[in-house]
Amino acid sequence: MLDLALFILIFVSLGIGYLIGRRERVRRSGHRSSDQLSSEYFVGLNYLLNEQTDEAIESFIKALEINSDTAETFMVLGRLFRQRGELDRAIQTHQDLLARPSLTREQMLDVQLELARDYKKAGLFDRAETLLLDIVRQQWPGWRESIQTLLSIYEREKEWDKAIQLVGSLKGVQASGFESQRSHYLCELAEQALRESDVLSARRYLRQAARSSFENVRVSLLQGQVELKIDNPKDAVKALERIVDQDRSFIPESVGLLEEGYGRLRSQRGLSTYLGRCLREAPSAAVVMASARLIAQQQGEKEAGRFVAEQIVKRPSLKGLNSLIDIHLQMAEGRARQNLMMLRDLTGRLEHSKPVYRCGQCGFDGKELHWQCPRCHEWGSTRPIMGLEGE
Numbered sequence: 398m399l400d401l402a403l404f405i406l407i408f409v410s411l412g413i414g415y416l417i418g419r420r421e422r423v424r425r426s427g428h429r430s431s432d433q434l435s436s437e438y439f440v441g442l443n444y445l446l447n448e449q450t451d452e453a454i455e456s457f458i459k460a461l462e463i464n465s466d467t468a469e470t471f472m473v474l475g476r477l478f479r480q481r482g483e484l485d486r487a488i489q490t491h492q493d494l495l496a497r498p499s500l501t502r503e504q505m506l507d508v509q510l511e512l513a514r515d516y517k518k519a520g521l522f523d524r525a526e527t528l529l530l531d532i533v534r535q536q537w538p539g540w541r542e543s544i545q546t547l548l549s550i551y552e553r554e555k556e557w558d559k560a561i562q563l564v565g566s567l568k569g570v571q572a573s574g575f576e577s578q579r580s581h582y583l584c585e586l587a588e589q590a591l592r593e594s595d596v597l598s599a600r601r602y603l604r605q606a607a608r609s610s611f612e613n614v615r616v617s618l619l620q621g622q623v624e625l626k627i628d629n630p631k632d633a634v635k636a637l638e639r640i641v642d643q644d645r646s647f648i649p650e651s652v653g654l655l656e657e658g659y660g661r662l663r664s665q666r667g668l669s670t671y672l673g674r675c676l677r678e679a680p681s682a683a684v685v686m687a688s689a690r691l692i693a694q695q696q697g698e699k700e701a702g703r704f705v706a707e708q709i710v711k712r713p714s715l716k717g718l719n720s721l722i723d724i725h726l727q728m729a730e731g732r733a734r735q736n737l738m739m740l741r742d743l744t745g746r747l748e749h750s751k752p753v754y755r756c757g758q759c760g761f762d763g764k765e766l767h768w769q770c771p772r773c774h775e776w777g778s779t780r781p782i783m784g785l786e787g788e
């Protein structure tokens with residue numbers, strides 16, 4: 398139904414294009430254009446009325462000449478072919494358009510972008526890249542989309558160096574708005590270096606990533622991991638504590654690493670001070686549980702249980718409840734212990750059924766933290782879920 402409505406729209410556009418073209422031909426040649434064109438047009442109309450949309454489109458294309466007046470219509474047609482997965486026809490339509498010298502400069506650039514998108518969808522990344530490299534530094538309304546399309550190809554191919562190089566080569570107004578993306582590309586390289594145990598390169602990439610975007614919490618988390626890996630807990634803690642000023646919803650991601658870092662520094666006091674600040678300014682289930690672990694070490698399980706119960710009243714959460722049951726399980730015996738285990742099994746399953754992270758851009762959720770959303774492809778838009786069923 399949507400297709401039919403679009404085809405009718407295209408038909409109307411083609412009709413207008415046909416009339417403009419005919420007027421132009423009449424003006425140029427001084428006599429009426431050939432009847433062949435009008436007959437193709439009405440044959441097309443007949444097909445359309447019979448819902449034979451493919452045949453209708455073929456007739457309209459034959460009836461029309463491509464010029465700057467009809468270019469937009471052909472571009473819509475090409476996009477429609479691409480959306481329907483008819484990539485050969487989309488490519489052909491856009492290539493035909495590109496071969497016309499009558500198009501304006503902006504129209505040529507628009508067609509190049511459309512053709513690159515056709516190639517990308519067809520998996521012809523090299524051809525798409527060649528076309529896009531030609532237009533990404535041009536000034537025209539579609540410049541940002543052209544850059545994003547080329548970057549999306551590099552992202553898909555994991556060619557992070559090329560993506561960083563492209564963003565770095567942009568000048569003036571084009572250079573702004575890519576800082577966070579560049580920072581994530583550098584994090585990708587840092588993770589790659591870490592997998593290869595190349596700690597020095599990982600640290601270098603992360604320093605560059607931090608310079609590119611201070612707000613990128615992923616940099617701090619990775620720096621924390623790297624510094625712990627080389628047994629430098631002081632700098633690990635420093636990097637991880639930055640998260641409270643960057644994006645508080647990520648504090649739960651850093652708590653385990655911080656416990657590790659402060660543990661190696663043998664500084665329960667340092668951990669206690671930081672967790673206390675988080676509890677006041679940005680409470681979460683992870684912070685409550687880490688605080689409870691600390692209290693259990695210092696004052697025993699009973700005191701830890703009292704603390705968690707207090708926190709759950711202030712800020713109810715499923716995770717907090719599970720943590721409270723765990724504490725009581727350690728102290729309970731006999732029938733009471735059995736009942737608690739049943740309850741823990743139930744609430745555990747309930748917690749397990751809930752997503753942990755959600756994309757703020759498109760709502761995609763799941764149990765894994767994706768720095769680039771798998772659905773909308775936005776970078777850094779996925780965060781831990783807060784509240785009753787989350788943190």
Ligand SMILES: [Zn+2]
Nearest residue numbers: 756759770773
């Ligand atoms: Zn998303």
